[in-house]
Amino acid sequence: MSVRISGIDLPLSKRGVIGLTYLYGIGKSLSKKILRSVEIDENKKILDWSDTDISKIRKYISNNIKIEGELRSDIQTNIKRLIDISCYVGTRHRKGLPSRGQKTKNNCRTRKGRKKTVANKKKITK
Numbered sequence: 001m002s003v004r005i006s007g008i009d010l011p012l013s014k015r016g017v018i019g020l021t022y023l024y025g026i027g028k029s030l031s032k033k034i035l036r037s038v039e040i041d042e043n044k045k046i047l048d049w050s051d052t053d054i055s056k057i058r059k060y061i062s063n064n065i066k067i068e069g070e071l072r073s074d075i076q077t078n079i080k081r082l083i084d085i086s087c088y089v090g091t092r093h094r095k096g097l098p099s100r101g102q103k104t105k106n107n108c109r110t111r112k113g114r115k116k117t118v119a120n121k122k123k124i125t126k
Contacts, residue, residue: 003046006068012047019046025067
């Protein structure tokens with residue numbers, strides 16, 4: 001038996017709160033809110049969920065929360081909109097630089113990629 005929500009298999013051995021965080025777009029606080037609203041104990045392991053519990057969770061998530069593909073496409077369209085209107089954040093996205101105000105002189109290698117060494121110009125000596 002495996003629990004599958006929006007195409008993602010949830011780990012059976014984990015508690016409900018942690019198991020729901022395997023879905024893209026659901027963190028710990030949102031998973032607590034989901035379980036509270038469908039009245040399931042958050043410490044209950046996913047293996048112990050009944051079929052009615054699983055269907056309640058699926059129904060709540062599909063009606064109230066954007067997750068996985070829908071959320072990813074929303075984020076991409078928001079970034080594309082920012083790039084199209086040429087706002088500051090959009091230009092940072094276009095250049096591949098951090099968009100949240102970090103310093104870029106020394107760090108931000110994740111965003112900028114590997115170092116590109118620039119050779120110094122040789123001075124002409126007479």
